[in-house]
Amino acid sequence: MRLTTKTRYGLRLLLGFALRYNKGYVQLNEVAKAEGVTEKYAEQIVRILKIGGLLTSQRGVQGGYILSYPPEKITVFQVVETLEGKFSIIDCVDKKNCERISTCVVRKVWSKLTEDMIKTLKSITLADLVEDYKKENSAQVTYEI
Numbered sequence: 001m002r003l004t005t006k007t008r009y010g011l012r013l014l015l016g017f018a019l020r021y022n023k024g025y026v027q028l029n030e031v032a033k034a035e036g037v038t039e040k041y042a043e044q045i046v047r048i049l050k051i052g053g054l055l056t057s058q059r060g061v062q063g064g065y066i067l068s069y070p071p072e073k074i075t076v077f078q079v080v081e082t083l084e085g086k087f088s089i090i091d092c093v094d095k096k097n098c099e100r101i102s103t104c105v106v107r108k109v110w111s112k113l114t115e116d117m118i119k120t121l122k123s124i125t126l127a128d129l130v131e132d133y134k135k136e137n138s139a140q141v142t143y144e145i
Contacts, residue, residue, distance in 0.1 A: 052082035077121035
């Protein structure tokens with residue numbers, strides 16, 4: 001499985017919103033610029049994140065985007081699944097009607113790997129990434145926190 005740029009950039013954009021969470025609504029261009037994502041591509045990604053319920057928007061002078069939930073309530077798994085769809089390392093893991101399901105030992109490997117990856121992705125929240133960001137950038141903070 002290979003994650004798309006949509007997911008990689010989407011997670012970076014959400015981290016940008018998480019770093020600014022206590023400031024209220026934030027303009028997309030501010031976050032996109034800080035993350036090195038073109039505004040046009042960021043708009044496409046944010047549209048999906050909004051439909052998926054991870055972002056909320058508000059129009060007007062004081063408008064912009066904000067996380068729909070506190071950073072500690074949004075997991076990396078939710079982001080991946082919102083942007084990529086159902087998470088699975090290989091298609092056969094999801095198929096319940098595979099003719100080899102009861103005898104395929106290799107499928108068990110892919111199932112275990114998928115389960116472990118999901119468990120890991122669910123264990124990491126945007127709040128965890130914010131803390132990691134603060135540790136990594138304690139000498140020179142890019143975002144105003």
